[in-house]
Every structure is written in C-alpha cells, then in structure tokens.
Amino acid sequence: MQKNNYAAVIVTLFFGFTSIFIALSFGAAPSKFIDVYHSLIGQGHDPFIERIIWQLRMPRTLLAFLAGSGLAIAGLILQTVTRNPLADPYLFGISSGASFGVVCFMTITGISAGISMSAAAFVGSLFTMLLLVFIAGRASRGQVETMLLAGVALSFLFSAFTSLLLYFSDPQAITAILFWTLGSFARAQWATLWLPALVILSCTAIMMGFRRQLNAMLLGDESAVTLGIPVQRFRLLMLILSSLITAVLVAMCGGIGFVGLMIPHIVRFFVSQGTPSGLMMTALAGGIFMVWVDVLSRILLTNQELPIGVITSAIGSIFFLSLLYFRKRES
Template identity: 60%
Template sequence: MKNSVILGSLCSFLLVSLLAALAIGAVTIPAQDVITALWQYDAQNLLHKIVLELRLPRAILAFTAGAGLALAGMMLQTVTRNPLADPYLFGISSGASFGVVVLFAATGLHTGLWLSGAAFLGSVLAMSLLLLLAASTRNPRVETLLLAGVALSFLFSALTSLLLYWCDPEAISAILFWSLGSFSRASWNWLWLPCLTVGLVAGALLLLRRPLNALLLGDEGATTLGVNVPKLRITVLLLSSLVTAVLVAGCGGIGFVGLMIPHMVRFFLSQAKVIGVVATALVGGLFMLWVDIAARTLLDNQELPIGVITSSIGSVFFLALLLLKNRGTRS
C-alpha cells in the first residue's frame, strides 16, 4: 500500500511538473493554452509552436537526462558498494566530455550520433583506466576507486582544457557553453537517441536486478549464489558508461545527479525492488525538470547552465553526506 501511494504521488507530481515546464519560461503560457496546444495543435499559433517545438522536446530531454543519470549512479553505487559513487566523480562524465571535445576540435562534427559515439569511447576509456588502476592494487578498496576516479576526472578535464587552448575562438565558445550543461539543443530530430538509450538501460537494469541484489552481499556471497561477479560488474559499468555518454553528448556536463537521487530514494524505498528502480528514475527526471525550470527563470532574459545548478546543489549534498558518514563512524 505504501509503495503504491509513493508511486502514484510521483506520477501525479510528474504530470504537474511537465505542465509547469511547458508553461513557465521567458513567455508565460496559461495552462489552458498548453493543454490546447497538446490536443489541438495549430501551426499558425505562436504559443502552440513554443509549446510543441521548443518546450516539449526540452522537457522530455530534461526528464530523460535526470532519469538516466540517476540510474547510472544507482548502478555504480551497487557494483562498487560505495554510496559516494557517481558518473561525475568516477571520471565517466569527464571522459565522455573529452571524447566529444576531441571529435569537435578535430573535425567540427556536432551531430547527435557522432557526438554520442565519441562520448561513449571517451567514457569507456575512463572506465578502462579506472579498472586497470583497481587491478594493479592487490586489495582494491572502494575509497581507492573513488580517489582514482576523481584523479581521472581531473586528468580528462586538463586534457580537455589543453585541447580548447589550441582551438579557434568560435569553437571554444561553443564547446564551453556545451560543457556547462544545457537542454537548449533539444530537438525532435535526435531526441529518440537518449530516450531509447535510457529505456534500454532501465530495462537491462530490471533484468539484472536479482544478481545486483546478490552483489550487495559481497563478491564471495554473490559468487556462492551463482553470480559471475566480474562479468556482471563489467556489464553494469559498460551500461553506466553508455547512458552517461549519450546524455553528456546531448546535454553537456551535468554532475552529482547520480550521487544525490539514489540516496534520496533510499530514505523511502528499497532499491532492491522493482519499485525502487522505477522511483529512482522518476525522482531523477522530476529533479532535472525543476532544475531546468529554475535555469530558465532565475535570471531575466538569461539562462543559467544546468551543470552550475546541479553542481552547486550536489556539492552541498556531498559534504553533508560525508559529515553524516563521519558522525555515524564515530558513534
């Protein structure tokens, strides 16, 4: 009963949030006009065009990005048994950004498929280096993986800055705006790619739910239950890299979402169940929808980068999490 109430509340709030995302912006559109645009679209009506051609694909992309990053964070936290795991902290996001900047600086290509491919290669490179560092240690601890991920994140950020130094000024401005995170590039032409990727990864996560739950018992316990731990860990890391890469290619660098959302959901639901996975995706999407609304409305005639807002919130959340963890260890 409790799970049904929570899930119903999230779905209801999602409808309200989508309506708000379509109505609120530089031009405020009444809710009645938004509903009319969705049901009886008139191509000659300017407000209808704003709703259907600008705000709706942007809202879908924001929700998809939030859901995908939240699921990526949940997967990383499960396979590493580290509550601080996040695509941003593990260097996956920085590696994906590096791959995109290499492609953009070398060829000037900026289409969705090419960017996604370059971002995936960059994220796989980052994850491979992380796994090599872990393999070089006899008894790798989760803290070591986290520190190695932070170091890789700084490394790829430095390489990205070096590439930007050699680019022409016009490319630099475009790349810098993209790297700060934004949903302004949302378009019906390529929106299918992030939606399909997040949907497939979510489905794979549901199929792998039982072996992932066994992994929470430890490698030895999971092996005893018949789980191929190395194969499962590599599979989940690749899935996390894939969804992060596609979202980074489309939205730029957006950090800390994968860290915060799984923790928020754990306060109310067990992520070992199907509803926990669904709730994580919904809460992540809702969070990103309202971050996008804030980015479009906090400043008059200006748009704040999405990554700036999420990093500001996430850094405070990260510090609070560390303080709570330290207090729990002392007691």
C-alpha cells in the same frame, strides 16, 4: 509494504506528469496554463504559442526528464556494484572521459550535433572504464576503493586534457564548447530525442532484469560469488551500462554533475532500491528533479539562461557536504 511502494510510484508518476505540464508554461515567452492545456489537446488558438510549446519547450522538457532519469540510474548502478554510497559518474571520471571524447570530436571535425557525438562520448567514457578496471585489477580486496581513487584521478586528468584542447582551439569554437560543457537542454530537438530515450529505457530494463544480482552485489564480492554470480564480468557489464547512459547524455546535454549522487540517496530514505518499485522511483525522481532544475535555469536570470551544470553543482555540493557531515556524526 510492496503495495505502499507501488502507491508511492504512482504518486511520483503523477507528480512527474504535473511537473512536465507546469514546466511547459515557463520560458522567455511565458504562457498561461490554460494555453498549454489547449495546445496539448490540439485546441490551441494561437499558432505562435503552439509552436513554442511543441517545437521548443516539449522536446526540451522531455530531454530534461530523460537526463535526470538516466543520471539517477547511472549513479544507482555505480553505487550498487561498488558498494560505495558516494559513487557518481563524475567521481568515477565517466563524465570527464565522455566530455573529452566529445571535445576531441568537435575540435577535429567541427561538428557539434548528431549521433557521431554520442559515439565519441561513448568511446571516451568506455576508455575511462577500461582504465578503471585495469588499474583496479582482478583482486577483490581493495578493488572498489582503488576504482574510486583512480576515478577521481582520471576525472582530473581528462579535465586537464579537455582544457588543453580548448586552449589550442579556435576562439569562436571555444565559446560554444564551453557553454556546452556547462550543461544545457537548449539544443533539444524531436529528431534526436529518440536516442537518449532508447538508451535509458533499454538500460533501465536490463537493470530491472538483473535486480537480484545487483542486490547480491551489495552483500560483497565473496557473498555474491557463493551465490553463483560472476562478479568481475557482471560488474564490468554494469559499468558499461553506466558509461553508455552517461555518454549519450553528455553528448546531448553537456556536463551535469551530482544528480547520480543525490537522487539514489534521497529515494533510499523512502523505498528499497533493490525492488522494481525502488528502481522506478529512482528514475522518476531523477527526471522530476531535472525538470525543475531546467525551470530554474530559465527563470533565475532575466532574458538569460543559467547553465544546468552550475545549478546541479551548487545543489550537489551542499548535499555532498551535508552527507559527509551527518555520516561523521553517526560514526
């Protein structure tokens, strides 16, 4: 069984590389696959096409892959530590808190790039998580349900504060901020790509190291305590990891919802997510999904780019409603 899981990881990894290669040929200036291949191996004949592929499309596609992987891992963390299959960075208010932090930073300073935005997003998301932990309290009974309900309330609260800031902002700044909040990879650059890569790889490695504790959390708080796991501290650590991933991605890409909800559910149909192969499959599947969403955003409208968040919200809403319907039928 374990060999079959690793075989599935290898197939998914191959499909991931293929998806990235195909995505490099889509854009405002379509390129042939053979041109992309020659550019990647350093034998391109057209400097203009090489510049497009290496300076524009490659960092954008890699950022899309990292964003999908990170959001899928963040969703898996939340679903595991809360034992709620509907948990998602958006439903818990993490994304809204991060967006509020970034909008505050952009409104006050006028800066719309750099590590400072990621720091502002992390402060906003961490503040949201601390509020969730404070509201839920230390009692294990009903803590998870309270966190979920509080997360939904905080999501609406921070969205309202963000809208209020936009209302009093400069009209020219509003356009840029609104486009950013809808989600886009258009601002991807090689110079800033290292930050999400470092955060996502580090958090995934930490999650791999704590996979036994994560599996124990699925049994319930009481069972985890009997196995010697400090449930409150471990849950807080995992929530901070999820906040860090979400904050960096919100600062880089804007608001992208439902990925953390959909991908863990889809992967769960094929492999167990408590194993190393399951965790890798979740990250790879999230990256592949986001790469193709980015391709859709570039080709659906002629000479225009559809915001990423619009596509993921449309797909995620249908998935969410379908999930609720089938769960109702099962019960």
